[in-house]
Amino acid sequence: MTRANASEDIQRRNRIAARFDAAEGYDAAAHIQRRCATALMARIATATAGQPPGSILEFGCGTGFLTQALAVQFPQAHLLATDLAPGMIERARHRLSEQSVQFQVMDGEHPDVAQPFDLIASSLCLQWFSDRRSGLRRLCDLLAPGGRLMVTTLLQGSLEEWRQACTVEKAPCGVPDYPSVTAVEADWPEGGVGTWEVLSLPDPVDGARAFLRGLREIGASLPRRDSTPASAAAMRRAMRHFDRTACSVTYQVGIGIFVKSGKGTAP
Numbered sequence: 001m002t003r004a005n006a007s008e009d010i011q012r013r014n015r016i017a018a019r020f021d022a023a024e025g026y027d028a029a030a031h032i033q034r035r036c037a038t039a040l041m042a043r044i045a046t047a048t049a050g051q052p053p054g055s056i057l058e059f060g061c062g063t064g065f066l067t068q069a070l071a072v073q074f075p076q077a078h079l080l081a082t083d084l085a086p087g088m089i090e091r092a093r094h095r096l097s098e099q100s101v102q103f104q105v106m107d108g109e110h111p112d113v114a115q116p117f118d119l120i121a122s123s124l125c126l127q128w129f130s131d132r133r134s135g136l137r138r139l140c141d142l143l144a145p146g147g148r149l150m151v152t153t154l155l156q157g158s159l160e161e162w163r164q165a166c167t168v169e170k171a172p173c174g175v176p177d178y179p180s181v182t183a184v185e186a187d188w189p190e191g192g193v194g195t196w197e198v199l200s201l202p203d204p205v206d207g208a209r210a211f212l213r214g215l216r217e218i219g220a221s222l223p224r225r226d227s228t229p230a231s232a233a234a235m236r237r238a239m240r241h242f243d244r245t246a247c248s249v250t251y252q253v254g255i256g257i258f259v260k261s262g263k264g265t266a267p
Contacts, residue, residue: 009130013084013107016128016219021087023219026063030218032203032251036152037065037123039199043255044121044150045073053077053118057142059108060084060125064092070121071099080113082106085219109135116144126153126256127178136258137189145262150255155198156180157252162211165242171234184254194258202248208239211249 020026052074061067061081070079081096082104083089089103106112108122109129120139129135140149159175166173181196188194205211230238 012130017085020085020219023217025217026091026219028217029214030062030065032201033062033124033218034065035201036253037069039253040121040123040150040152040255041066041069041073043257044070044119047148047150047257048119055115055117055119055144056080057111057113057117057120058082059106059111059120059122059139060128061092062088064095066121066123067092067101068096068099071096071101075100078102080104082108084108108139111138111142113142116147117142118144118147120147120149122151124152124154126151127176132179132184133187136187140189140192140258140260143260145260147260149258153184153254153256154178155184155252155254157250159249159251161246161249162208162242165208165238165245166230169234169237169241171230171238172228178252181254184256188258192258192260194256197255199253199255201251201253203251204248208242211242
């Protein structure tokens with residue numbers, strides 16, 4: 001990576017953190033985030049039945065939807081919950097004030113921890129990585145032998161209703177180009193076995209205005225790198241098209257599980 005690219009990545013991470021810090025209405029608007037955390041937690045509970053993890057790292061904890069479920073499911077585990085945004089950490093700390101959870105401001109793509117973990121988990125954070133493959137490798141390196149990394153992330157086809165409205169009306173669309181299943185399958189590092197499951201989750205919305213407001217409220221409105229701002233007229237056309245043709249937006253959610261080779265847990 002060149003120095004210019006590294007500087008650009010740092011600036012982008014700072015913008016992401018700032019938007020999530022400012023997302024005061026996150027809990028009220030984060031419908032899909034709750035559903036994804038619930039779906040992931042169900043799979044974590046099944047995968048670890050009979051062999052609960054003693055040490056857990058969560059990256060991208062947000063306000064603590066998954067954190068709370070992990071703390072309840074594994075009360076004896078050492079749980080370290082991290083997020084890039086200090087404001088999110090404070091909201092999660094407040095939510096879990098009665099739970100024994102350690103919090104740390106940390107960039108999950110560049111984890112600043114050393115100990116091996118039995119479980120590394122995250123819900124809807126991976127799509128913010130600049131270099132997903134390298135980030136996954138660094139995280140999987142932190143797993144103990146037989147440990148699991150279990151995540152959710154957005155995949156190709158997410159928010160397609162809004163993307164189509166922008167395409168038809170020739171309005172620039174800031175929706176990221178989410179990866180295909182084939183792409184994320186190729187990202188698993190050596191030294192273990194990784195799999196992906198795909199869920200299609202429709203999210204009802206009361207029109208384009210409510211949809212775009214919801215993205216801002218959860219801090220997820222940062223456009224992709226190559227996006228150009230749409231003119232007010234183009235945006236209005238896209239919103240009207242969406243209102244005529246859609247009553248929900250669909251999220252294609254990948255649930256990824258990587259089991260590190262070694263003694264302990266069978267893939």
